[in-house]
Amino acid sequence: MRPRRNEPISNDKKTPGLPARTAALRLLDAVCRRGETLDQAMAGAIAKLHNPSDRSLAHNIAANVLRWMTALDAMIDSATRKRLPDDAKARMALRIALVQVLVLETPQHAAIATALPLVHGGPRRLVHGVFSTVMRGLETGKLALPEYPQLPGETWDRWVDRWGEETALAAGQAWSQPPPLDLSFRDDKQNSLDGETLADRHVRMTSGQSVTTLPDFDGGRFWVQDLAASLPARLLGDGTGKTILDLCAAPGGKTMQLAAAGWTVQAIDSSAKRLDRLRENLARTQLDAEIITADLMQWAPSEPADALLLDAPCSATGIFRRHPDVLHCIGAHQIADRAEVQKMLLNRVAPWVKPGGQLVYAVCSLEPEEGEDQMDEFLDSHPDYRLIPITQDQLPPAIAPTAEGYIRTLPTMLADKGHCDGFFIANLRRKDRT
Numbered sequence: 001m002r003p004r005r006n007e008p009i010s011n012d013k014k015t016p017g018l019p020a021r022t023a024a025l026r027l028l029d030a031v032c033r034r035g036e037t038l039d040q041a042m043a044g045a046i047a048k049l050h051n052p053s054d055r056s057l058a059h060n061i062a063a064n065v066l067r068w069m070t071a072l073d074a075m076i077d078s079a080t081r082k083r084l085p086d087d088a089k090a091r092m093a094l095r096i097a098l099v100q101v102l103v104l105e106t107p108q109h110a111a112i113a114t115a116l117p118l119v120h121g122g123p124r125r126l127v128h129g130v131f132s133t134v135m136r137g138l139e140t141g142k143l144a145l146p147e148y149p150q151l152p153g154e155t156w157d158r159w160v161d162r163w164g165e166e167t168a169l170a171a172g173q174a175w176s177q178p179p180p181l182d183l184s185f186r187d188d189k190q191n192s193l194d195g196e197t198l199a200d201r202h203v204r205m206t207s208g209q210s211v212t213t214l215p216d217f218d219g220g221r222f223w224v225q226d227l228a229a230s231l232p233a234r235l236l237g238d239g240t241g242k243t244i245l246d247l248c249a250a251p252g253g254k255t256m257q258l259a260a261a262g263w264t265v266q267a268i269d270s271s272a273k274r275l276d277r278l279r280e281n282l283a284r285t286q287l288d289a290e291i292i293t294a295d296l297m298q299w300a301p302s303e304p305a306d307a308l309l310l311d312a313p314c315s316a317t318g319i320f321r322r323h324p325d326v327l328h329c330i331g332a333h334q335i336a337d338r339a340e341v342q343k344m345l346l347n348r349v350a351p352w353v354k355p356g357g358q359l360v361y362a363v364c365s366l367e368p369e370e371g372e373d374q375m376d377e378f379l380d381s382h383p384d385y386r387l388i389p390i391t392q393d394q395l396p397p398a399i400a401p402t403a404e405g406y407i408r409t410l411p412t413m414l415a416d417k418g419h420c421d422g423f424f425i426a427n428l429r430r431k432d433r434t
């Protein structure tokens, strides 16, 4: 539609490629200033971007700015006399322009032409000047992007303190690329996919592939699930003739594993929207589970189950590869908050397992407060539970149990094959009454 006379033509329409960059700026603003997750921010951005390639470019720019922010900021700071405030629009526009040149291989002229309108009415000359200075620095070799992203300072300090420098460096390496595509399978039948099998019923494809275009996706034999995320349900083994409470179940990767292993599953989650995805997943894979929308702090089962899987809400710092926003948003305060929620959930659900039954606790977090410390406290305060140490024969070869018998997947594991998510998993048994 032609603009009406006197109606200003928006910059978006005059500059090709600008809508995606404007959306990237909005996404980054939502994450860095309003504390939204990138996924939440994407939901808002999608309404404004009709072209799927613009959506994926906007997401790609924002995700890579979040990954490379420390290095981009160091370059920007090397080219300014007075440091730009962290939340200045000019800094964000520069990060967006630089990441395109340095990581996404966008030509310089396109990167700067689409960055300048982002600071409309603001310091365009400054942005242009800093961009040009950085480009010269790159040409002369004075500046260079490091091989891997550096973690944000607080995360770096925390992880060096908890896991050591080698692990923190491996996390930077893991952060540099979107993760490979891991698939879990419903059964042991042969498949025709061209990937690597790292465990039973698992195939790892290279990243960048879209799952919906893989052969037999509609046949429902597999679903996307990181190898580490598949470990909690593996510990529960064959469930034929037995009941399980799958608590905090949505969107349902573990529910499908449990149903495929023969368990009679009640899958409970408080998010109706996430449970809709679980329903779709079950329909596609032709697997069965009873779905209950409920807050676990209000709901209770009519009788205890043979087993229970609590995949508790957590800081999610273990899934930083696919959610690059998480390391910018999570600090000591949020970790303490989540640990408190996990403690309440564990205390509430502990009586829901039959005597002699199994409780598997999992979090996709790299914070001991949500894992090892949580279990120490739980076992101290619940003498009716004991730890069943996990052994190597229950795990893929690349993942070793800890000395205590927990699973603690770290960024150093599977580093030559694309890494895996950071999980903590504990296997407990409720003592028999006798």
Ligand SMILES: C[S@@+](CC[C@H](N)C(=O)[O-])C[C@H]1O[C@@H](n2cnc3c(N)ncnc32)[C@H](O)[C@@H]1O
Pocket (backbone or CB within 6 Å): 247, 248, 249, 250, 251, 252, 253, 254, 255, 268, 269, 270, 271, 274, 294, 295, 296, 297, 311, 312, 313, 314, 364
């Ligand atoms: C780590 S995710 C679960 C992932 C899931 N188990 C899977 O494998 O796909 C945590 C889930 O906990 C749910 N949740 C958080 N607090 C809850 C509560 N009080 N009651 C029930 N579900 C809750 C969230 O909605 C979220 O879906």
